[in-house]
Amino acid sequence: MEAASPEDVAAAIRFAGSHGIEVGVRLTGHGIINHLENVLLVHTGRLDELTVHPDEAWVRVGAGVRWDRVLQEAAVFGLAPLAGSSPDVGIVGYLTGGGIGPVARTYGVAADRIRAIEVVTGDGEFRRVTPTEHPDLFWALRGGKGALGIVTAVEFDLVHLVEIYGGAVYFDGADAEKVLDTWAEWCPSLIEEGTTSIAILRLPDVPFVPWQLAGRMSVAVRFAWIGDPADGQRVFAPMLAAAPPVLAMVGPMPYTELRRIHADPSDPLPVHEHAALLDELNDDVLDALLAAAGPDADDCRQLMVEIRQLGGAVAMAQEHASALCHRDAEYSYLSIGIPAGPDAEATIRNAEDIGRLIEPWTTGGTLPNFAASDDPHDVVRTYDRETLERLADLIETYDPDSVLRAARPIREALLLSVPED
Template sequence: MTIALDRAITRHHDSLEELRSCLTGEVHLPDDEQYAALSTPWLLSVPMQPAAVVAVRTAEDVVATVRFARSHGYTVGVQATGHGAHSAYAGHLLVVTKGLDEVTVHPEGWARAGAGVKWRPVIEAAAPYGLAPLNGSTSDVGVVGYTTGGGVGPMARTYGLAADKVRAFEVVTGDGEFRRVTPTEHPDLFFALRGGKGATAIVTAVEFDLVHLPTFYGGAVYFDGADAERVVDRWRAWSASLPEQATTSFVLFQLPDMPGVPPALAGRMTLGVRFLWTGAADEGRELLDQLRAVAEVILDDADLKPYTAVDSVHADPVDPMPVVDPAMLLTEFTDVTAKRLLDVAGYGSGSPQLMVEIRQLGGAYARDAEHPDAFSHRAAGFSVLAVGIAEDPRVLPHWDRLYAALSEWDTGGVWPNFGPPHDAQTARRAYDEETLQRIAEVVRKYDPDGVLQIGEYARS
């Protein structure tokens, strides 16, 4: 945002009154009481400073905002929860979609959610019918942002990506038009929206298939960090033999002694093995017993559970946090990979990270979707994610060391949800060249004036 244009918006109240008169929602300037609450993302370490916030309540509000921005030469950003926030996404006018809160579950197996909806209401609405969505590792993230980034969740090896289940999007494109997007209606947009992270349109609602899963066997089994080498070595061979009914990961935790952290995990390094099994509970229990036998279990949360308890698998925090969370994707996870990981981030390494996670991929994740999409990472074998306190000066240099240690297996890519594309460099890690060119073509077609701020990466 240029200083001149920023001042133009904030000073020319008449033009904003023109916008207000078109909306059922509200417009807030930086000196308004609600501005900070609406613009601050879940990632507290990411400053979002638009010239104004537009809290929309209807799809028509989004249309009016985009048309207003286009006619006045402004850019538009969009935010629901802000889990994948980046400062470059704010735009001059930040559309906050929390007011688009529709949730409808159809008992025959599909659902519709507004752009402001998180996964928790969908999970709870689907549960009475024995149905479940392909939600994220925490149900506190937004449905739309997660899905447009591909959506790799705790059942990815069994059912694939959240984007694979999309039936339709309702969107407002940068030219100010409302469109319904399906495999046959605007198929170029349908391609770009599933993985393109919102570069081509502001999504107002999404419709997607559910899976039949009233219960699952799973959760997490925790070990002392001193036993990490033995457990990780066994996990490598064990996970390689798992059928697709299983999705698993492990995490090195260093959680502070504070309310909400189980005493067994607080103030020490621990290793958690996450596991979600969609088959018979007895089979899942027998499989996980193979890991329980490797070392002393300090906390065991795995059991037969209703799907509404799915958050227990990853146990991700839900409160907004001032963190940085760099990530990468690996081709494989060998014994040498494991040793290098533990040397840099394991017990006794001096790692400053709150957590370092390795997720096993493959299975349904690796198979192409029924309809082509913009997700470029089906061939990756494992993902790596680190989370550390943003203000800790050790965190990012340590990540650089970890990245270097694992670079031999780096695919060169990163999930759009874990590495939000915002410039040419990050876009080329989020997408292969062919996909990036296709996204760019869609951006030019539906947003010829460059109104949507997030689409800037495709124009760079």
């Protein structure tokens, strides 16, 4: 059903509760939960309010708003939101999963800037949640995705930012080893004004992919620098010199053009993702990655195998604790494939095989925005035991009749996870 007000959301939750079905939520479908049998799906697209408060540098948005609108409307006042790599993603879905975007090492986790969340919890009650009103929910909704309720609006701080130095440089797949080695050596020296990631790409030969990258393997190094562009250029120079670029699109750019850095596709795709966290990028893990996804890996079926450097402000202590775990990891790993057609299963198996190859160097954790939040095994990796127990306790309180679809994997994950001593 289409919700146009918090009352509509509350009515949907109560209806589901009284008919013995569950409630799910969707805006874009970018992070859609599978298995929606007997689920009343609430679409939040009509909750589309947006007010920028320029004097105090914050914004209030309805749950139907995507990042691109805030990027544009905040820029009028020289302000900016901490959006993710794709401005086409929904704000609430992103923020409830923490939110680690292309300038994260400078400004930290987006959810740390939340001032207030309005939510209809699983018991059908509308609540305004702040650090002082329902602080337990304020903790849980930042990292806990939709497990405690359906968010109807959120208020969060903006940063003063108009222009950055950034973009991406693309190399031929044949240079993958050189580029990966240079990036791994360069990352530890990067100060927190810089945020970077690397992606091994196998992009299809379709019209929206630049011809230099279409139908071949390439390696993208993404970069965003907050501060003097001349410094950014100097800092990024070793990466530009790693090998002859096939396409270099790095320079001063308006922050509103953030999407250029990762160049993600705009529309939701039926993807299979495999995510992990790494504490270091040593020669062994790089060799494993190259063997599985490098130029000689003819069986690699992933569109993208990506590593983002974390650290910097991502690991910074928060003013208000949240349910987001594992923010102290050094790198995040993500593979994306499209399991379609007769070879669909092979694409999934290939992602799992690469995941197993790099497993010795992973932390065992993952981040909520990159994990399958409907798979209890992934949920176990997303939260430490203490967080999982606390989330499950809050679910008992705020969703006593088990109405929220998103709460179910947390309950199941608790049974799978091993209690700590």
